[in-house]
Amino acid sequence: MPKTSLWLSPSCPSHPKTEAMDAALLPNRFQSWFAHRGWSPRPHQLQLIDHLSAGHSTLLIAPTGAGKTLAGFLPSLLELEARGKRKAGAAGSQGVHTLYISPLKALAVDIARNLEAPVSEMDLPIRLETRTGDTPSHKRQRQKTNPPDILLTTPEQIALLLSDPASERLFASLKTVVLDELHALVTSKRGDLMALGLARLRKHAPGLRTIGLSATVAEPLDLRAYLVDQPDPGTRALAHVVEVSGGAKPDVSILNSEERLPWSGHSSRYAMGDIYELIKGHNVSLLFVNTRSQAEAVFQELWRINADTLPIALHHGSLDVGQRRKVEAAMAAGMLRAVVATSSLDMGIDWGDIDLVVNIGAPKGASRLAQRIGRANHRMDEPSKAILIPANRFEVLECQAALAASRRGDQDTPPLRKGALDVLAQHVLGMACADPIDPVALFDEIRSAETYRALTWETFEKVLSFVATGGYALKSYEQYAKLKKGKDGLWRIAHPKIAQQYRLNVGTIVEAPMLKVRLVRSKADGRRAPIGRGGRMLGEIEEYFVEQMTPGDTFIFGGEVLRLEGIRENEAFVSRAKTDNPMIPSYMGGKFPLSTYLAESVRSMLATPGSWHALPPQVREWLEIQQEKSVLPSKDGLLVETFPRGHKNYMVCYPFEGRLAHQTLGMLLTKRLERLGARPMGFVANDYALSIWGLGDLSLLFSSGKIPLDTLFEQDILGDDLDAWLAESSLMKRTFRNCAVIAGLIERRHPGQEKTGRQVTVSTDLIYDVLRSHEPDHILLQATWNDAAEGLLDISRLGELLSRIQGRITHTGLPRVSPLAVPILLEIGKEPVYGEAMDALLEDAAEELVLEAME
Numbered sequence: 001m002p003k004t005s006l007w008l009s010p011s012c013p014s015h016p017k018t019e020a021m022d023a024a025l026l027p028n029r030f031q032s033w034f035a036h037r038g039w040s041p042r043p044h045q046l047q048l049i050d051h052l053s054a055g056h057s058t059l060l061i062a063p064t065g066a067g068k069t070l071a072g073f074l075p076s077l078l079e080l081e082a083r084g085k086r087k088a089g090a091a092g093s094q095g096v097h098t099l100y101i102s103p104l105k106a107l108a109v110d111i112a113r114n115l116e117a118p119v120s121e122m123d124l125p126i127r128l129e130t131r132t133g134d135t136p137s138h139k140r141q142r143q144k145t146n147p148p149d150i151l152l153t154t155p156e157q158i159a160l161l162l163s164d165p166a167s168e169r170l171f172a173s174l175k176t177v178v179l180d181e182l183h184a185l186v187t188s189k190r191g192d193l194m195a196l197g198l199a200r201l202r203k204h205a206p207g208l209r210t211i212g213l214s215a216t217v218a219e220p221l222d223l224r225a226y227l228v229d230q231p232d233p234g235t236r237a238l239a240h241v242v243e244v245s246g247g248a249k250p251d252v253s254i255l256n257s258e259e260r261l262p263w264s265g266h267s268s269r270y271a272m273g274d275i276y277e278l279i280k281g282h283n284v285s286l287l288f289v290n291t292r293s294q295a296e297a298v299f300q301e302l303w304r305i306n307a308d309t310l311p312i313a314l315h316h317g318s319l320d321v322g323q324r325r326k327v328e329a330a331m332a333a334g335m336l337r338a339v340v341a342t343s344s345l346d347m348g349i350d351w352g353d354i355d356l357v358v359n360i361g362a363p364k365g366a367s368r369l370a371q372r373i374g375r376a377n378h379r380m381d382e383p384s385k386a387i388l389i390p391a392n393r394f395e396v397l398e399c400q401a402a403l404a405a406s407r408r409g410d411q412d413t414p415p416l417r418k419g420a421l422d423v424l425a426q427h428v429l430g431m432a433c434a435d436p437i438d439p440v441a442l443f444d445e446i447r448s449a450e451t452y453r454a455l456t457w458e459t460f461e462k463v464l465s466f467v468a469t470g471g472y473a474l475k476s477y478e479q480y481a482k483l484k485k486g487k488d489g490l491w492r493i494a495h496p497k498i499a500q501q502y503r504l505n506v507g508t509i510v511e512a513p514m515l516k517v518r519l520v521r522s523k524a525d526g527r528r529a530p531i532g533r534g535g536r537m538l539g540e541i542e543e544y545f546v547e548q549m550t551p552g553d554t555f556i557f558g559g560e561v562l563r564l565e566g567i568r569e570n571e572a573f574v575s576r577a578k579t580d581n582p583m584i585p586s587y588m589g590g591k592f593p594l595s596t597y598l599a600e601s602v603r604s605m606l607a608t609p610g611s612w613h614a615l616p617p618q619v620r621e622w623l624e625i626q627q628e629k630s631v632l633p634s635k636d637g638l639l640v641e642t643f644p645r646g647h648k649n650y651m652v653c654y655p656f657e658g659r660l661a662h663q664t665l666g667m668l669l670t671k672r673l674e675r676l677g678a679r680p681m682g683f684v685a686n687d688y689a690l691s692i693w694g695l696g697d698l699s700l701l702f703s704s705g706k707i708p709l710d711t712l713f714e715q716d717i718l719g720d721d722l723d724a725w726l727a728e729s730s731l732m733k734r735t736f737r738n739c740a741v742i743a744g745l746i747e748r749r750h751p752g753q754e755k756t757g758r759q760v761t762v763s764t765d766l767i768y769d770v771l772r773s774h775e776p777d778h779i780l781l782q783a784t785w786n787d788a789a790e791g792l793l794d795i796s797r798l799g800e801l802l803s804r805i806q807g808r809i810t811h812t813g814l815p816r817v818s819p820l821a822v823p824i825l826l827e828i829g830k831e832p833v834y835g836e837a838m839d840a841l842l843e844d845a846a847e848e849l850v851l852e853a854m855e
Contacts, residue, residue, distance in 0.1 A: 027081060029122050044244045045071040049078065051240050052176065052209055057227045059182070059212040061220060062244035068213045069111060072100070072178040073150075075211075077124060079175065080149050085125040095173035099201075100152040101194065103185045111180070112152050113332070126150060131157045134321045144170060155185070155194040156507040162200050163430040163502060174205040179227070182212040184371075186226050186451075187414045189508035189742065192423040195226065195449040200431065202229055203445055210239065216370050222416035225450040233453050250384045252369075252406050254399050261393055261618045263850065264826035266294065268360045268391040272301045275358060275389065279310060282356040284331075285338040288372050289360045292316040292342055296556045298360060299340040315341040318514075319539040357386040362398040364598070364687075369402045394602075394688045394823055396619045401601035417790070419451035421463060421783040422743035423508055428467045429744055430506065432483055433499040436490035439464060462779045464491070470745065473775035474767070480745070505747045510738040514540040515572045517557060520565055538562075538574070546572050554579045599656040600635075602688070607635040622819050629853070630818040637808030638801075640709060641818055642699040645825075645852075648681065649698045652691045652821040657801050661794040662690045665801075667725050668717045676707050682828075689824040699813035709809045715802045718795060726788070736784040737764040743780055819853045 026034075026041070034040055044060065045067055051058040052075035062068045076098040086094075100111065112130045119126050128150040131140060143151070144166055161167055177198065185191045202208050210227045217223060220241060227239040259270045268275075279285045279302075289295045299314040306312065313327045313336050330336050334353055363369035372386070388399040424446065431437050443460050446452050465471060468491065470480025482498050483491045493499055517538040541557060546567065549555070554563050554577045563577035605611050609627070612620050626632060633639040633654045640653045655662060662685035670692060673680045678701055680694035692698075701707045726732050740746045746763050771778045789795040812818075817825060826849065 027078070029081070029124075030078070033118065033122050041074075042067055042071075042244075044242050045074055047242045048072070048211065049075050051242070052211070055207065055209060057210040057239040059214070059217075059220065059224050059227060059239050059241045060244075061214055061217050061241065063215055066244050068215070069114070069180070072180070072211045072213050073098075073115065076150060076176050076178075077119070077126065080126045081122075081124050083125075086149075094147070095170050096147045096149070096151050097173065098150045098176045098178065099158070099174065100150065100178045100180065101158065101185075102152065102154060102180050103190065115150075115152075128152065133157075155190045155197065156509075158197040158201075159193055159427070159430055159506050160503055162197055163433040163499065163506070165434055167200075167434050168204050171201055171204040174201060174208055176209050176211065177201065178211045178213065180213045182223055182226070183214045183216050183218075183413045186223065186416055188417075189420050189423050191226075191417070192419045192451055193427065193508050195419065195451045196424070196427040196446060199229075199445050199449045202448070212239070216413055218413040219415055222450075226416060228450075229448045230450050230453045231448060233447060236450075236453075250370075250386060250406060252386045252388070252403055254388045254390065254396070254403060256616055261396065261616065262391065264392050264823040266290075266361060266391045267297060268389050269301065271360075271389050272298075272305060275360070276302060276305055278356060278358060278387065279312070279338045280308065284334070284336065284354045285356040285358055286354050286372075287338055287340045287358045287360060289340065289342060290364065292318055294361065295340050295342050300556050300561075302338075302340070310337040311335060312338045312340070315339055317342065318541065320537050322537075323539065355385060357384065358389060359386060360389045361391045362395040362687075363388065363402050364398075369406055392823060393619050393622055394686075396616060397602045397605055398598055398687075400614060401598045401605060404601065405598070417451065418786075419449065419455070420508075420742075420786065421459070421779055422739040424452065424455075424460075425463050425467050425743040425779070426502075426506065426508075428463060429482060429493075429498075429502055432467070432491055432493050433502050436486065436488075436492045438490055459779070466743070466745075466779045471771075471775055471778050471780075473771055473778065482744070501747050502744065505741070505744065508742050510741050515543050515546055515567065515570055517541050517562075518571050518573050519562075520573050520575050541572060599658065603633060603635045603656050606633050625853075626819040630812050630814055630820065631810060632820075634808065634810065636804055637810060638713070638805040640702070640809060640811045641814055641821055642702060642811070643814040643816055643818070643821075644697075644699075645817055647695075648693045649696060650691060650693045650817070650821070650825070651698045652689055652818075652824055654689045654820065655801050655805075656688050657797055658794065659685055659687050661798045661801065662686070664722075664794060664798055666690050666692065668721050669712065671721055671725055672712060672717060673707070676701075676712075678707065684824065684827045686824060686827055689821070691821070691824045691828065693828070702811050703813055709811055710806065713802055713805060713809060715799065715806075717802070718799060722795075732784060732788060733765050733768050735788050736768045736780065739780050739783045739787060740764045740767065743783070745780065817849060817853050819850075822849045822853050825849055 044062060048058055048060055048071045060068055060071055062071070080097055102111065112128060115128060118124075119128065127148040129139075129143065129148040129152070131143060131151055131153040133154070133156065140157075144161070144164060147170060161170060164170070179185060179194070185194060198210065212223055212227050214223065220243075221236075221238065224238040224241055225236050228237050230237055255271055255274055257271050257274050259274070262270055275287070275298075279287075287298065289298055295314060295316045299312070302312055311330075313330065315324055315327045327336075327339060331339055357372055359369065359372055363372070369386075369388075388403065390396040390399045427446075428437070428442070431442060439460075443455075443457060446460070447455055462471075464483075468481070468483035468485070469475035470477060474480045481494055484494050485491050517540065519535040519538055521535065538557060538560075546564065549564050551564055551566050554561055556562070557574075561577050561579055562574040565573045565575055567573070606623070609623070609632075612623060615623075623632070630641055631639060633656070638653055638655060640651060642649065642651050644650070655665070666683035666685050669690075670680045670683050673692065673694070673696075678694055678696040678698060680692050680696075682694075683690065683692040685691075702709055737746075741748055741764075745767065771781055775781075
């Protein structure tokens with residue numbers, strides 16, 4: 001029997017009502033296929049068939065292992081079976097019947113592998129194929145003229161297909177779109193691109209039905225609105241919903257290590273021995289980390305202690321696609337004991353033999369934890385097993401909060417986002433590549449998407465003007481003229497090469513500038529191999545990381561120690577090396593923010609000593625000494641501690657609102673303290689706390705009332721102070737760069753070549769300065785501010801914090817550092833030292849601070 005828990009668990013119980021519905025709804029070959037395995041369809045799967053047959057778009061919310069994927073595909077399989085084999089040239093039979101959209105390329109490939117088995121076993125007259133960025137170009141071209149019945153793909157590929165003049169013919173007979181892991185898709189710009197794509201698909205296929213699949217949903221109404229056409233801006237239309245309750249509660253615990261728990265850091269190095277023993281004690285383990293650099297470090301350390309030579313693999317998005325596919329295939333075949341992975345594998349992958357999920361580091365969100373736990377077991381009626389490995393003492397609190405949320409079944413997925421304007425600009429150009437556009441008709445079509453329902457005609461006109469000419473300040477430059485208006489009032493692309501450029505640059509994921517990593521052979525005598533005689537491709541690494549290195553430096557990548565031999569064009573040539581202290585590549589934007597929900601739970605835990613009994617003794621003692629030496633943060637207020645150390649004075653506050661909000665607050669407080677004469681020198685922030693240090697006596701300034709804390713943390717800090725900081729900050733230029741690339745103002749890729757990161761930066765920085773001076777209301781500057789406010793700066797969360805703490809700020813002046821302040825002080829002045837040297841430095845610094853705090 002094939003391993004295909006994509007469908008149903010053999011342990012699925014029969015229900016009398018379900019059996020009666022089977023006879024009414026399922027053809028003989030489907031009933032026989034289920035019966036042959038001793039399975040029976042679940043009620044929610046049959047409900048979805050009923051909804052779709054009535055023409056209703058539907059959101060299915062069901063726990064992992066409940067057969068969501070089968071539910072999503074069953075209506076299409078039944079319809080295609082009833083249609084029979086395609087007849088060459090028959091009307092309505094030449095297009096795609098069903099689109100399956102996945103946020104992950106690996107997920108689309110995995111679903112295809114699982115779907116092929118039942119299609120073949122039931123001898124269904126169905127052809128299915130995948131289409132991702134990894135699909136060969138000749139196959140993608142053939143899919144346009146000879147499309148499969150079911151196409152498993154990604155939002156970017158849908159945008160590409162819709163930009164083709166033949167898209168109407170391709171999608172005219174489209175019946176169903178299945179959106180898997182919908183909660184993960186709609187909270188990003190990829191979700192905006194998909195929403196616009198759905199609006200165009202509905203135009204090509206007016207009777208289109210959509211199915212949303214999700215296991216973790218905090219706001220079902222948002223997802224139900226996303227799935228359907230919104231014809232009236234004043235009334236929110238909603239899809240139907242099928243919600244499945246029940247399922248076995250997951251078996252989740254927190255590692256209780258005998259090793260000393262670190263005060264700071266994110267490596268979890270202290271627990272590697274424990275993790276290795278967990279791998280040995282289970283058949284197959286999936287180890288999740290939060291960043292690609294952590295994945296490399298954890299994998300390397302596990303191999304170092306792998307005395308039993310267990311087959312352990314590495315999987316993250318920067319590795320070569322061939323390497324990733326090998327790992328996925330080996331995992332599916334049961335050849336591995338463990339895989340160290342990032343979020344590249346935390347959704348939907350169907351490996352039913354995984355019996356343990358290990359989350360290394362705090363999960364940062366209750367829904368993310370639930371998603372990852374669901375990768376174990378994949379059977380609804382048996383508990384998934386997971387263990388959390390906190391990297392430091394504050395993370396113990398966060399893991400405890402996540403564990404409590406898991407036991408309650410709470411979710412904290414972000415709310416539906418407002419559609420981004422740079423994505424809208426990209427979409428407008430794509431639609432012009434397909435056909436001449438009528439502005440009024442396109443505006444109405446765009447507003448039918450839930451995330452763009454509030455779009456105004458004035459804003460749309462600005463976006464259209466930008467796409468056509470670059471906007472007022474840039475319209476005299478020919479390279480920005482992409483659309484021309486005809487006498488018939490329709491807008492057309494100015495030249496065929498515009499369409500070619502669009503298709504090379506489509507998408508909303510703006511990676512940091514990358515260099516390909518190519519392996520060269522080392523000479524037997526130790527001399528370096530000639531650059532240019534490269535071997536196989538290992539993957540990609542961020543340009544800025546390599547720029548810090550010189551030939552001969554070593555680093556870890558793909559689980560190997562490599563020596564940099566040199567750089568030529570967009571490739572870094574490397575050879576294998578042996579060293580005890582290689583560098584670990586770092587990646588921009590890799591860290592998840594701490595969710596608001598977990599932050600609130602951590603504050604509540606700190607303020608409730610009666611809940612500490614569940615904490616490890618080391619952590620409980622830490623908090624008890626804090627209670628003795630200082631005070632504990634309250635649930636709704638803000639604790640501010642001040643103390644001298646060395647020749648400086650320190651302020652530490654504990655908002656627990658995540659690194660992004662804390663970094664923004666640190667910048668603003670530093671500027672305000674400087675204006676008030678406190679002579680600040682710098683600040684540092686992590687997910688839990690913020691520290692500012694300087695030469696002025698902060699304890700005296702606060703206790704004397706010369707700087708009232710309520711005034712320091714006034715909400716007006718988000719007004720002029722924020723604007724002044726942003727005017728000087730490189731953050732806005734970096735954000736503008738991303739928006740400019742997505743909107744098509746700057747094109748990274750050209751036929752046969754790609755701009756370097758430096759070239760893109762120079763181009764966008766010049767344009768940014770021009771627009772700020774001559775067109776400050778430019779649509780891209782507006783998009784940039786929206787991105788910064790909602791993402792990089794976390795303005796809304798910061799505003800809620802400042803509002804919550806008014807009148808609830810507690811100041812404690814101390815003679816020395818407090819136990820709770822030790823972790824944030826260890827973040828100050830970290831040098832880019834890697835491997836054991838970094839651990840040793842941190843341990844020495846921690847010992848000194850801990851002794852001081854405990855005096």
